[in-house]
Amino acid sequence: MMFWTIIALVTLAAAFAVMWPFLAATTTVARRDEHAVEVYRDQLDELERDVDRGLISREEAAEARAELGRRILSADTQPEEMTARRRSRDRLARVIAIAAVLFVPAASWAVYGYLGSPDIPAQPLAARKSADPAQASIQELVARAEAQLALKPDDVRGWKALAPIYARLGRFDDAERAYRRILALEGDDAATYALLGEALVGAAKGVVEAEAEEAFEVAVNLDPKNPRARFYLALAQAQDGREDDARDRLQALTAELPEDSPWKAAARSALASFEPAENAGVGPLRANAEQQAMIDSMVAGLDQRLRENPDDPEGWRRLLRSLSVLERKDDAQAALERAVEAFGAESEEAEMIRNYARTLPVFSQD
Template sequence: MLFWIIAGVLALVVSLILGLALLRGRVGDAPPAAYDLQVYRDQLKEVDRDLARGVISEAEAERLRAEVSRRVLAADAQLRAGGESGGQPGRAGLIVAGLVILGLAGGSFALYSQVGAPGYRDLPLKTRLAVSDEARQNRLTQAEAEAKVPAPDVTPEASPEFLELMEKLRQTVAERGGDLRGLTLLVRNEAALGNFTAAHEAQAKLIAAKGNGASAGDYAHMADLMISAAGGYVSQEAEQALRAALERNPDEPTARYYLGVYLMQVDRPDGAFRTWDALLRESDPSAPWVPTIRERIEELAWRAGVTDYQLPSAPGQTAPGPSAADIEAAGEMSTEDRQQMIQGMVQRLSERLANEGGTPAEWARLIRALGVMGETDRAAAIWGEAQTRFAEAPEAMALVREAAQAAGVAE
């Protein structure tokens, strides 16, 4: 309500100022014609000064005096005829003033009612957190979420023979109970058919059969199937599966990706941004979640209040820092210039990786460059840090290890 009062008062004040100016016929202490008259008199004096300095001839001065004098007479006549109102028609001015007030005040309210958010309460941080907590507590169950999604169609490419084999597989798994291999096949094939509900139910039985041996990947896969069955919605049960996966392995990438989705759905863009930004920087460029994150993370950063976010280099782009070609080209420079150039590029890359993180290719490039420069101690330190960062990413670790071996700091 306070917003409406302030907006209404401001609109009314501005409208009254414009309306009074229209009714008075002027905006200052004198009518417009009085200002014109003063300007013309100053012009007559300027003509005399120009003539005295020899800038214009006597004939030109006479012509200018006659023209300005004509304007002086016209302005004086207008001033006498208009009086204090400047000749502004009273009724017309009143009508225009009324239209201005109606258009500015009424139009502003009408526009805001269409494109604004009338009645929407203020959302300070404490309130936003309370709203997010409420959204967490009121999440739909998996069954409720799936009920809102249209029934899936069986994959049209599935042959009658395959569907017949699937029926036999379902029957066999039901009879054998905790058959791990049968359950694994059932999960895979139900998902291939688009039967995500049956797939996550089979995955839950597989996890139960494994007991304490169930891995973070097992729980992340179950959450993935649940979310697919719910059309992208992260239900109460799906969130529990994500938490279970991350308890077993905080770096499980599928769980981290869907945790970001969940945080966006409960209106916590700050947590979602931190989760996705870290995952993007640590992921292999070919990971399936990377394109989605790259497409949405800049908007997510804006929503999280991060105004200076820089999207990491896209797959295929040259990573910052000196490449082998850079170092080879530097051979044509003087020794001092070459060392200065290489050290500058290496230092910039090192600082960015330390502050913002980076891709495995960038870590490998830094280690390789330090090895070429003979700074094996720094290369060994970076290699040690990389082993911790990419411990759960075998492909990334292999790339960085190769660079460390080339730098002579790894076996």
């Protein structure tokens, strides 16, 4: 509290120092006029002394006396209306200037009181530097890492530490940029491409889009045994309606991976979601209640994004494909109609989307 009291007093003192010339300006002009009159009168007295000493003639003195008289009258007899107008103008200027000076600290205090945290205890620089990182929040750690990388943007180790944290925090766009930075600094790497694809899937709310699928393909080409890339490629096949291909890929994954691999467990869980159509009645891609809720959320997110930005042909194809996999025929038909309306029935994009829809099982059902 003492600190803020001192800051307030210093601010007021600084404001008063700036305002003082405006406060003192009320008498400046009047004093200037009074001083001019006094000077002219002194000159008249000096003129009389010069005549007495014979330094100038009386004719010259008379002319000088007349000129000084005119100056005295001009300085001493200004019209009252002009004086009042000048005083009013000066008063308004002083009020505006003083208000402007006071506004700066008042606005600063108000903004800081609303946006800042004046109640947080002070943390000296030395204490912050010596603070145990284990006691810091994840946001503080991320902020420190970002500040460090701003100074050293080529620090690959820093990017590798920060990228997965971005992903865990749901900051998938930042994670994508981090992984791309790693690839630019370190060159092609299967694990990094797989992580990049996973970040893209997270940003797309679980849908394996073309860009993510491409990243997984690059990862598999660099390392055919990369489990992360292989799993997501199977997911892409399932979302594309290629259930048999997805099942084959997942079975190969479970056969090759060790028992303690998390990707083996994920592959088994995904395989369990496939059931014969006659045993489920809800579509070729089966899921328990929790999985189904997650899938529905992903599809709803994609649907909402297209409502906000319908100028996305690839997005419409992904939505139609997902709804077809889930056998949501009515929703798929409604989405197709919205897509055609968004681009115009006669447009090339609309025709391409209609042709793509004809290849999906849900549109070929009786």
